[in-house]
Amino acid sequence: MAYLDISHLEKSFGVNHVVKDFSLPIEKGEFVSLLGPSGCGKTTVLRMVAGFESPDRGAIRLEGKDMVPLRPNQRNVGMVFQAYALFPNLTVAQNVGFGLRIAGVDSAESKARVAQMLDLIGLPMAEYGDRYPFQLSGGQQQRVALARALAPRPRVLLLDEPLSALDAKVRVRLRGEIREIQRQLGITTIFVTHDQEEALSISDRVVVMNAGIADQVGTPFEIYNRPATPFVASFVGTLTPFEARVLDPATGTVTSGGLTLNLGRPLPSQAGATVPIALRPEAVQLGRASGREIVLPATAHSVEFMGSVIRVRAEAAGQTFLLDTFNRPDSPPPQPGEPVEISFSGRDVIVIGA
Amino acid sequence: MTRVLAWAALIFGMLYFLLPLVGMTEFSLSMRRGVYSLDAYGSVLSDPRFWETFGYSVAMAVATIVFGVLLVVPTAYWVRLKLPWIRPYIEFVTLLPLVIPAIVIVFGYIRLYNTSSWLPLTGTPMGTNLLLMFGYATLALPYMYRAVDTGLRTLDVGTLTEAAQSLGAGWGTILFRVILPNVLVAVLSGAFLTFAIVIGEFTMAALLDRPAFGPFMQILGANRAYEPAALAVIAFAITWACMGLIQLVTRLQKHTRAGA
Incomplete structure (x- = not known):
């Protein structure tokens, strides 16, 4: 069985059937993108993996264990949001250390981990550790959010359109950095985006979603060169x-x-x-x-x-x-x-x- | 021409508000015939009942603030997060204390919780204190709720909650480490308003027969000439100090942008 196995997910909001029989096995260390227009159900799938929505049917198994009954704070899944969502009252170092503090990691170890994470994202502790989120640019804030999500060593990293609020130049640079960090840590990652260039450039595999259905799952090369449906053909490239x-x-x-x-x-x-x-x-x-x-x-x-x-x-x-x-x-x-x-x-x- | 009128209106308004204050202050300083003196203040401050009632009211204010914060912050947070459709109703309820006179509330309390009722809170001093605190919290509710709700509006409550949850935080941690610190300025401004209300409140404390500052001011006012004026100036000073403190903590908040 795959490391993270999403099988036959169904989700409706009222009469709106947003996710229809969605299945996706993901291997350990894989970087998978969910690509589709707004309202295609990609974010809902991600939120079900995070635990913020519960599926009407289907299972989400991580290392063979069903996660659906677990609350979001019991899943050990890291998440990065489009709106950064840094805690405004905490410094950069305190933000990154937040998850460690809750996990009860002792302060010396936590401090070392925070410093290591800040180095990883290129915002060294000495210079940036004591700043507050409002003193950082959008790109820097999103990097801190990434470090904060990674610090407690989550089993899966979820990225919900993390680049959409940034300007074009920062977006391209940060996506390269995200991929680099993901490779270094070997962390299994699901990335949600509506930007096909982003999805193709960064992913091991891309899932193109349309109206709640996974139209095609494949490597960027396959998706681009052998689109399975007219929708994939028209949406990608x-x-x-x-x-x-x-x-x-x-x-x-x-x-x-x-x-x-x-x-x-x-x-x-x-x-x-x-x-x-x-x-x-x-x-x-x-x-x-x-x-x-x-x-x-x-x-x-x-x-x-x-x-x-x-x-x-x-x-x-x-x-x-x-x-x-x-x-x-x-x-x-x-x-x-x-x-x-x-x-x-x-x-x-x-x-x-x- | 319009400028002259604007200035005239401003000066008239200032006179309207300031003249009585000036007159009162002047009167409070005139206890000794022919010269200004602080005799009236000395007399008030040396009265042991002043310190007893003032201390009692401060303690009640602190208790009311703690209770109000614990009641209002989680409620306003939960309403914003999970029940946004209920907000107009909650707002209406929190405005009711402005419409319903304190005397009606306190009579209701006495009827409900008298010594022959199912919960005889008025039977003991501690129970009556508790009742008075609930009454004060009700009076302060419109200010406290509005302040906290405004504070929450500046936060992306939903996403911050989800971010904290994904980092392993439970509801207690989210409320006390994420939400409360970020609405602290709003909570403090609500708290100072509550303080000012409790210090000056008369009706509830008098009818529940508690030794609070309000009833003491009334007793003094009925029996003395100069001291009540001195007391009123002191009460004003306390209220204004509270307002000043609201301004001060708003400025000292270090994690928010200066001037924003």
Whole structure:
């Protein structure tokens, strides 16, 4: 059995069925993200693991022991909140030591542990230990909250959108630090976020949730490249969806908008069936390139300069294609309305749900 | 023109409030014919009944504050955390003491808890003291509840509670180590208001026949000329000292942002 085994959870608030038959086994030391739009039930799952909500049905087993009957303060589960939730009347060191004091750890040991935790999050005791939360920036406060959650050596760490209240730069840096600390300590972690980039960059596995159901569970690579449902495909990353008719499932040949595409892999569908397919913007290239056998004349429609990448919306064969091209100082992007050529390979076509 | 009117209104208001005080103070200093003296104050302060009744009222005020805090803080916390829909009703109940005169409350008490009732609290001095303390707590309830509830509004009570729970804290720890210290300023301002109310209260103490400061002021007022004025000035000074202390503790709170 998995270290943390969530099985068949159900939860309703009144007539609102927010979590439907949710199961997720998590291995020790794993970093799992629950990703989905607001209201998809991800936070409710996390709160059930923490003990702040009790499931209508289902079990949450930690090391084989059912946690559902335990109160939140008996579970030894650390939690970090979006709103930091540091105790305003306590200093940084007292905040981090709060859980240790309750656990009855003696003061010398507690002091050492607090210092160790503050070092880990890069806010050394000597400089930051005596400050109050209001004297820290948002990023620093969230680091202290992380140290506070980790200090009593919880069995599981729960992160409830911990980065959502921070500015973009701090967010990216802190997420790297969280992952680094998680690896160092080897602590089993569940991370809730609505930000797909965050989930993909930080996780061992991602659970994409939609309307209370886990649509897909997989590594970031799988989630991005082989989305199991149209929802996952549309929620994670950007893509251009198409409808295609299967010509020959054995060789993976389909037709869409008058184009015949060879996907280079067999399809589970029957000949004549309609399948949803899609292309990621980075699979389509401006101009010709070796290995991209399909070349189409197109018209550039809009050009979005995003820095390292330029996103072009182009029309070809009666379809709109999104494509990303790297910025190069010596080749300016096309002007809107300019005729261009685009190319891609059938092997890069994503078949949604296959 | 408007500026002149504003100043005129201000000066009129200040005269309205200050003149009686000035007159009273002046009178309290005039015991000795022809010169100002502190004779009236000396006479009041050397009266043993002053110290007895004042001490009694201070003790009652402290007991009332402790009881009020233990009653109001957990209630206001619980209402905010778990029963937010009940808040308007609780607020209405806490406002009732402002509407119902103290004399009605105390007559109710006497009817309910007299020596021939099922709980004869008025039968012993200690029981009567207890009853008086409950009465004082009721009188102070509107101020105490409002102060604490306002203090709680500045906190994210729900998330702080969950954070403490996830760190292993039980309800006692959450209340006394997390919630109470963070609403301490509000609790203290409620406490000083309670103190001022209890020190000056007359009706309840008189009708329950307890040796409190209020009834002593009344007795003195009925029998002497200059001393009551001196006593009134002393009572004012105590009330103002309480107000000053509220300001002071608000400033001294070190974990809140200066000026916020």
